[in-house]
Amino acid sequence: MALHRSRAVVIGRKALGESDRLVEFYTRDFGKVRGVAKSARRPRSRFVAALEPFTLGDLVFFDTGRSELVRVDHFDILHPFVRVREHLERLGRGAWTVECLARLSADRDPHPALFGLLVRSLRALEGGTSPARVAVCFGVRAVDLLGHRPRIDRCVECGRASPFPDAVLDVEAGGLVCGPCGPRAHAIPLSGGAVGTLGRLRGLSWEEGLRLPLSPALDEELTGVLEGTVTRLMGQVPRSLRFLAQTRRPLPPVLS
Numbered sequence: 001m002a003l004h005r006s007r008a009v010v011i012g013r014k015a016l017g018e019s020d021r022l023v024e025f026y027t028r029d030f031g032k033v034r035g036v037a038k039s040a041r042r043p044r045s046r047f048v049a050a051l052e053p054f055t056l057g058d059l060v061f062f063d064t065g066r067s068e069l070v071r072v073d074h075f076d077i078l079h080p081f082v083r084v085r086e087h088l089e090r091l092g093r094g095a096w097t098v099e100c101l102a103r104l105s106a107d108r109d110p111h112p113a114l115f116g117l118l119v120r121s122l123r124a125l126e127g128g129t130s131p132a133r134v135a136v137c138f139g140v141r142a143v144d145l146l147g148h149r150p151r152i153d154r155c156v157e158c159g160r161a162s163p164f165p166d167a168v169l170d171v172e173a174g175g176l177v178c179g180p181c182g183p184r185a186h187a188i189p190l191s192g193g194a195v196g197t198l199g200r201l202r203g204l205s206w207e208e209g210l211r212l213p214l215s216p217a218l219d220e221e222l223t224g225v226l227e228g229t230v231t232r233l234m235g236q237v238p239r240s241l242r243f244l245a246q247t248r249r250p251l252p253p254v255l256s
């Protein structure tokens with residue numbers, strides 16, 4: 001039995017038994033850690049309000065060595081990121097970032113750069129940057145850090161140098177594929193402008209990426225490309241994207 005501590009963000013949770021909670025954290029020092037917070041759903045629990053999604057805190061946990069689930073001992077709030085939860089678009093994009101880490105990272109695989117990226121993304125969402133832009137900048141870096149960086153400088157099949165017309169991104173193949181080497185199922189169409197901007201975003205600093213002026217059409221295309229890439233890597237549509245789609249459903253017409 002070992003006691004550990006690390007800075008951590010709550011990336012998921014669900015009810016367990018009568019009064020416990022199963023909580024997923026992304027920690028700076030241990031990567032993804034899943035644990036049981038005993039009696040967390042009781043009104044006078046010491047965890048009250050601390051285990052809300054996106055909350056940044058100091059986590060203390062016991063590793064019993066007998067289960068992949070740890071025992072959550074303490075979680076002291078450093079920053080709750082309340083404003084991320086108070087706005088539908090911010091909430092949906094924030095949920096997408098934590099879902100990426102919950103689904104695409106392995107348990108106990110420490111990656112301090114991913115932890116730093118998550119906290120920067122939550123800060124940017126809270127600070128009022130366009131939520132979709134935060135998601136794009138997070139997505140470009142997260143896919144890279146998780147080891148799935150797609151090749152965009154040439155066709156991964158024939159080696160033809162990019163840019164070329166009718167480019168598609170084939171996530172499983174690991175990058176761009178040119179028209180003559182396609183067509184292929186599940187590939188994501190990509191304009192020359194989007195390929196160029198993805199390349200630029202990789203080279204820019206975090207702040208520069210958040211502020212890079214882009215046309216609304218290109219902004220929207222990049223959002224779709226990153227959403228599509230992550231969906232392919234996960235093998236299914238993330239719950240957060242279903243939620244975002246619902247928030248955009250047109251309101252029913254008002255009868256006059």
Ligand SMILES: [Zn+2]
Nearest residue numbers: 155158178181
């Ligand atoms: Zn080709």
